[in-house]
Amino acid sequence: MNWIKEQNYKSPNKRFINDLTFHEVYEQVTDLTGKLSSYVKMETRVAIYSNNSVDMALFFLALQLLGKEVLMLNIHLTESEIKRQLELTKVQVVFSDNNKFICFNEVQQSERENIKLIEEFEAERIVVIMNTSATTGEFKSVPLRWKQFSAHVKASQKSIGVTTRDNWLLVLPMYHISGLIILMRSLYNGTQITILEKFDEEQLLTLIERGIINMISIVPTMLNRIVERIENHKLRVVLLGGEFIPKALVQKSIMRNIPIYKTYGMTETTSQSTTFSVLDYPEKIDSVGMPLENVDILISNPDENGVGEVLLKSPMLMDGYLGKVDIAGYFNTEDVGYIDEDGFLNIVARRTDIIISGGENIYPKEIENILYTHPLIDECVVVGHIDKKWGQIPILYVVSSLNEHEILKYLSNKLAKYKIPKKIIYLKELPKNSVGKILRKNLDSVN
Template sequence: MTTAAEMLQSEFCSFADVIHAHATERPGAGAIVAPGKRLTFAELDSYADRIAVGLQQHGVQSGDCVAICGLNGWAYAALWVGILRAGGCVAPLAQSSTPEALVLMLADSAATLFFADANIASEMDLPDTVTHVSLDSDAAFGAWLPEEGVSPDPVAIDPEQGFNIIYSSGTTGTPKGIVHSHQMRWRQVTAFGGAIFTPDSSAILSTPLYSNTTLVTFLPCIGNGGKAVLMQKFKTREFLELSEREKVTTAMLVPVQYKRLMEEPDFDSFDLSAYQVKFCTSAPFAAELKADILKRWPGGLVEFYGMTEGGGSCALRAHEFPDKLHTVGQPMPGHEILLIDEEGKPVPQGEVGEIVGRSGTMMKGYKNRPEQTRETEWYDEAGNRFIRTGDVGRFDEDGFLTLMDRRKDMIISGGFNIYPSDLEAVVAEHPEVEEVAVIGVPSEDWGESPVGVVVGPSDAEAVRNWTNEKLGKTQRLAAVHIVDELPRSAIGKVLKRELRDRLKLG
């Protein structure tokens, strides 16, 4: 039998197979630590088998999507492995989405099984074609599971078939589904193996399992035989207590979480000596905060810059380059990043341009959206495919990338992606609103917060309250400002940069 170590040296292997190999070689080793329950690799593997059998009994075929929506927990983690073992494609959905958006995502993914907390499913108008399985308790989930000791029919995995679909947040229309292949995810698992994740590793995860931010740590950690410590909700003291008790070696956090941890009065009283490295991504990361973390928190600090769509990514090893904390680092090994001008031509070193990148970790495309997939692609003269980020940056003389602005108007709040067009569509439905623009403004607590600027109404707070009742929790407007008119360019485009400048001044 091929060992886990041999699998991890291969160009491709099924993720579910390597979990089985770890379970065979180290059955009693810890795999998952979740609220109320711990799983060894043998237990995780057994649950994965039972889940896969249940899916096959339901009629799930290779390539079919299975949806999950709920808080982090042992069952959520086991579902990832079980769905993949059955040959399915995981569609993890954000529990902060509106019921209407969740129904649209289920329809787009064509999932016929929906594992979700009961309070989420109860608010949805689920079609008859979708079967809901509750994740609210071990008993509820256990009632669906086949008996222990069953084995699923073996399924051959094509490296290019869908591993997961990550949906953008959305309130109107169908959110975009980013499809990642098995090959892409396997490359992430092996890229982080050895130097970062080993069987002795322990990673704490306090962001949701539907987020790519979480998955780029969760999958490589358990894929390399490490232990994943899951939190349902981020709380500073609980995070620190878990880190000390579980001897955590790695964490993936967004900047707002780092900020709150460093502000925790008792932070320095916890034993965090087991930490080897900490990761950060998903939002602007202040240089001052990085410096404070380096001073007070053992282990290295690495900031990643990239997109859920993949393409080119940068990494800043802050502990090695303390004079580059204002940057997002250099392109990672095997990643190529270029800056292009408005005409799609590469710019010289030192000049500002839109960031495009390519690597072995790139999305297959947006599900059911070939035109939008093409819009996010750029090809060089040799025909190589790059992913456009919509961000603007500049490389310094040492090859470190500094982000200058975000050409796309996406707002990143608390590590969550918020698309202004989704919010604008909701605000525009208000009977008194004539025009609307939503922009991101700096927030000490969240990094950025969405703010609406409207023409027409007389009561800004009434518009904000009306809108927020129709939005997901992470999308809600922090404020609404009333103006006489929106600034526009000669061709009628709203000048959002000018709106941001006005708010800063006013």
């Protein structure tokens, strides 16, 4: 099924992307395909390098109508990283919002050719390629196909619902799955999105207070900056994901009746794998929710408390990394967690983040959750450092006006002694990636 054509037929006059209706998007996208044709005729795979914009969305959709696989490039990569990604994915044609590559404007000003467009989006065809862990210099390419997007949008619709008034804020970068999936969900649901180039507190608060948007996908660092300023709102869903969601932030949201839906997923699983409404299940605040439809989660090698490696399989799971062997059965998320008696998934830590000190497992999330309950802790992260005596020791990186003695005293009667950070390093801001996730691996360079 061609979702773009279908929504033009079903809801031509309904707004889709900002002020553009589905019909206007369809007209602009089909026009753009004719202009793009001469640039991509001989290409199977092309790339987009851009900040969020209406043009970026239109180019992505037009390339789908041309049947092209689209590599989404992170605009924060270095020149050498971009070069390596293009080489390894065999991409020669790149479109961008500036003159770095082939500029959107150049294409829009070019002559249009009459071409035949794809009528049906074939299930096995690759839609997009996204590279993970690019900030470390070592990346894996994740190809996502129409069958995975189709399974996701249907499962997500059942999980969080859909209304005719939905207007989903798209502020997370579309070169990440958390941003692009908003475009895909809304295209499938026939609902509106509002694209912002980047996160802006005042702009976002205005959209919320005026009731222009009623759905948001956001990461904890963004929500933390605005949560206490949200007064009047008509929000239906605030999808909150990321590596770590402070319990204190969720509690603040509950107090303000903000409809938080905690979510857990990754690029490899086409975004969400679990979610739940915190307002509906406040007693499950520590969990990341119930599996979406057809998502099967298995805890491998559990300890006496049922904590083990989180494995999953679902129709939303990628077939396998580009150029690698396909996944057979369950996929190891490299997260550690457990499933409670009600079927809610709880993530304890990333397997690589667990600190083993003197034979004891220390979970950074436990320490960070306690610290975030203090009003003078702005940001914090706990990581393990190699120690000759203990193997590893916990080190705290923090943004706070509290001194070291005050922090240690606050933790002393809340944690076992071996969990107390052995060193505290103060920073003005923790390093983050483009969607606001804290980059633990980058902390070694500031120590």
